[in-house]
Amino acid sequence: MDKLAEHHSVVAIDLPGFGRSPVPEGGMPESMPETVAMIAKFFLDEGLEQPHVAGNSLGGAIALELAAAGLVSSATAFSPGGFYTEAERRRALGILSTLRANSFIPGPVMRVGLRLPTIKKWSYAPLVVQPANLTARRAYEDAMALRRGRGFRTVAKAARTYSFDGSPSVPVCVCWGMKDRIFGAHQLERARQKLPDARHELLHGCGHVPMSDDPDLVAKLILRTTGAIPPP
Numbered sequence: 001m002d003k004l005a006e007h008h009s010v011v012a013i014d015l016p017g018f019g020r021s022p023v024p025e026g027g028m029p030e031s032m033p034e035t036v037a038m039i040a041k042f043f044l045d046e047g048l049e050q051p052h053v054a055g056n057s058l059g060g061a062i063a064l065e066l067a068a069a070g071l072v073s074s075a076t077a078f079s080p081g082g083f084y085t086e087a088e089r090r091r092a093l094g095i096l097s098t099l100r101a102n103s104f105i106p107g108p109v110m111r112v113g114l115r116l117p118t119i120k121k122w123s124y125a126p127l128v129v130q131p132a133n134l135t136a137r138r139a140y141e142d143a144m145a146l147r148r149g150r151g152f153r154t155v156a157k158a159a160r161t162y163s164f165d166g167s168p169s170v171p172v173c174v175c176w177g178m179k180d181r182i183f184g185a186h187q188l189e190r191a192r193q194k195l196p197d198a199r200h201e202l203l204h205g206c207g208h209v210p211m212s213d214d215p216d217l218v219a220k221l222i223l224r225t226t227g228a229i230p231p232p
Contacts, residue, residue: 003219007228008052013042015059017151028154032162036065043071052226056209057081057182058155061164064174064195068166076173076225078218079180079208082164083190092182093156095126103147114139126181129207164194172198173225177206177213199225 004010014021016038017028029035039062043051050073055063060080067075084092102123103110113119115136124131124139131139146152172195176188185202192200201221206213223229 003216004222007223008226011046011048011051013039015062015151017154018149019145023150028151030154030158032061032065032158035062036069036071039066040069040071052076052222054078054222054225055080056211060174061162064164064168064172065166067168067170067172070169072170074171074173074225074227075168076175076222078175078210079177079183080164080174080191081159081183082162083187083194084183088184088187089159093159095182097156099123099126100146100149100152103143107144110143111136111140114143127207127209128212129177129179129205130213134212164191168195168198171225171227173201173221174198175201175203175210175218175221177203177208177210179206180208182208 001010001012015035017023024038029038043049050071052074053063053066053072054076055061056078058081060077061082063072063075063077064080064082066072105113114123117132120134120136120139121131123143124134128134134142174188174191174195176183176185176191178185188200188202191198203210203214203217206217211218220229224231
């Protein structure tokens, strides 16, 4: 975040039903168009005109949809959803659902357990290549955030019928961790076929959440897409 802030004003949002954002009064958005409309309203309310966007996983899919809708100036998507087969979707949601179920272990027990390298590795290996790089506090807070994500089930249900089929006309970069155990790096080739005009990057040494494995590289890729720094 600090590296991005050297070049841009940075706004980090929690999606509806996740983090500090409550479930909307009318209920969770149940489709991608509803989600895009809700974020478009957020842009309007905050005076954010054609911002650059970047996102990971679900956030990556949303970033691409915002670009396809003409609402942003650029989009950088890390391991975005929407390029999986039905079998791959079921497998990914199975892993994520297990991770969320494990987050309901009593807090004090989980806090102690995540101080142990073996437990932390077992808990976070599906998401990052180097779980040891996560502090015990970070690991615990991430688990608690997953527990509190009241929008999880609605999003998981909506994923059953979602695939990305948009055609953005702004700069787009799609990045995939080579060791992504949630979606699989081979899905980058499907993204390349659907988005032939985008830049595609395979991230060595990164898993599904590359911001944790190589934050410097993630910041560099975002800034290249926004045009803040020149391409290699």
